[in-house]
Amino acid sequence: MEHNEYPPSLTSRSTSFVPSDQQSDSRIILDEKKLPPVDGGAQAWLFLIASSMLEALVWGYAFAFGIFEDYYSTHEPFKGSGNIASIGTCAMGIAYLLAPLAIILMILVPKVARWVSTIGVVIMCFSLAMSSFSSNVTHLLLSQGIGFGVGGCLAYTPTILFMSEWFAKRKGLAFGVVWAGSGISGIIFPLAIQWLLGQYGIEATLRISSVTLFILAVPFLYFHRPRLQTTEIAYHRLNFRFLYDKVFVIYQLGNTLEAIGFFLPTIYLPTYARSLGANDFMASLTVTLVNLTTVFGSVLMGFLSDRYHITTCILMSTIGTVLTVFFVWGFATSIPPLYIFCVAYGLLAGGFSSTWAGVSNEVQKANPLADATVIFPFMETGRGIGNVVSGPLSEALLKVDPWKGRAAGAYGSGYGSLVICTGATALMGGICVVARHFKWI
Structure with missing residues (x-):
């Protein structure tokens, strides 16, 4: 296994890493002594804590949508409606898909960057509040889906832009800690949402969620800020040539x-x-277990990606996930083995997004002028495309499941097509390993 060598980051703004034609740029800050330290220090850790908290609120709540999906499918006025699964995948997908646009906006209008996460939290919470007035699935798609996704994207995306300013050598681990935030909140949200739904119903649950997320987010927004204060547009960072490079x-x-298959278990478990x-409790515990072990999976993958080649x-993630899906979930016909699957899936598949920092480094090696903070959100766009596709695809697979009543274990339960889809897409997710073996990258 190779040790990962990191290329200099253009986002550090250190003149030793900036091309000579940019060294006179007034954006470059020469006196590093006047700035908070990188990779440590109180302000860097406060930024990381704030980023983890916002990540936890946005994605922890989104990943708990399986609880809402179960409720909407069994309660009026949504019972029997189609496209219920698309609400959750729409929220997550849009939050991923819009990430590049948010990053570009912050680069082109640097004065706004500091306030983007605040604006996002307001939109996200307002959308949740509006969803409490929904009377059909279309209303939910617009509010709990699209509205929450737009707000969530703006709330967490500044982390990507600012992270390279606060962390350099520990960037992979730092991102792993941030991604772990959603896992920690994912332990609490499913159980809390399930309890609220049982006690107060859907309208009150959505309104309480809106207020709670806002109250929890506000104290951390002050620390979710850049290390470098800039006022001029960094046009050189908007280099998109890497998009058609074979490595990317x-x-x-x-x-x-x-x-495409990653989100299906948490939606349908x-x-x-x-x-x-x-x-109710045992059903919601499935999502809790996945989110709990995702904490460890994210941090572990971030730690490993700082030390070994990203492929x-x-x-490791691909092999473990494929075996777990096909042989544990595939033959789970009772609750105990299903819980074992939840633990293993969160640990092995949950940390996949923590590989993006390493992927960005590989793309930068092939494209030295590419900016890591621009590469990173485009990786999120890819995840968003898969997420949006997975909603309608999963509902179509459930309707035409050819294994229902004809196969053993979960394969014959009516969910067999979802098991196959999750395992097959996890396997295809390792295509870069094959590409590196044949020296395509």
Whole structure:
């Protein structure tokens, strides 16, 4: 296994890493002594904590959509409606898809960058509040889906732009810690949402969620800020030539294919658990277990990606995920083995997004003028495409499942097509490993 050598980051703004024609740029800050330290210090850690908290609120809540999907499918006025799964995948997909646009906006209008996360939190919470007035799935798609996704994107995306300013050598681990935030909140949100739904119903649950997310986010917004204060537009950072480079294309292809199936378990596990006889708590515990172990998976993958070639890390995640999906979920006919799957899936598949920092470094090696903070959100776009596709695809697969009643285990339960889709897309997510073996990248 190779040790990962990191190229200099253009986003550090250190003149030793900037091309000579840019060294006179007034954006470059020469006196590093006047700035907070990189890779440590109180302000860097406060930024990381704030980023983790916003990540937790946005994605922890979004990843708990399986609880809402289960409720909407069994309660009026949404019972029997189509496209319910698309609400959750729409929210997550849009939050991923719009990331490049948010980054470009902050680069082109640097004075706005400091306030983007605040604007995002307001939109996100307002959209949740509006969703409490929904009377059909279309209303939910617009509010809990699109509105939440737009707000969530603006709330967390500044982390990507600012992270390279606060962390350099520990960037992979730092991103792993941030991604782990959604796992930590994902332990609490499913259980809390399930309890609120049972006690107060959907309208009150959405309104309480809106207020709670806002109250929890506000104290951390002050620390979610850049290390470098800039006022001029950094046009040189908007270099998009890497988009048609084979290195980026191959990594992006695997990233997108993996995302198509990645979210299916957390959306359908509560419903599947209920089909096995689980009560409300036991059903919501499936999502909690996935999110819990995602914490460890994200941090571990971030740690490994700082030390080994990123294809080695992706290979470990791919092999483990494929075996877990096909042989544990595929033959889970009772709650205990299903819980084992939840633990293993969160640990092995949950850290896949922590490979993006390493992928960005590989793309930068092939494209030295590419900016890591521009590469990174395009990886999120790939995940967003897979996410949006997975909603309608999963509903179509459930309707035409050819294995229902004809195969063993979960394969014959009516969810067999979802198991196959999740495992197959996880396998295709490792395409970069094959590409590197044949020296395509």
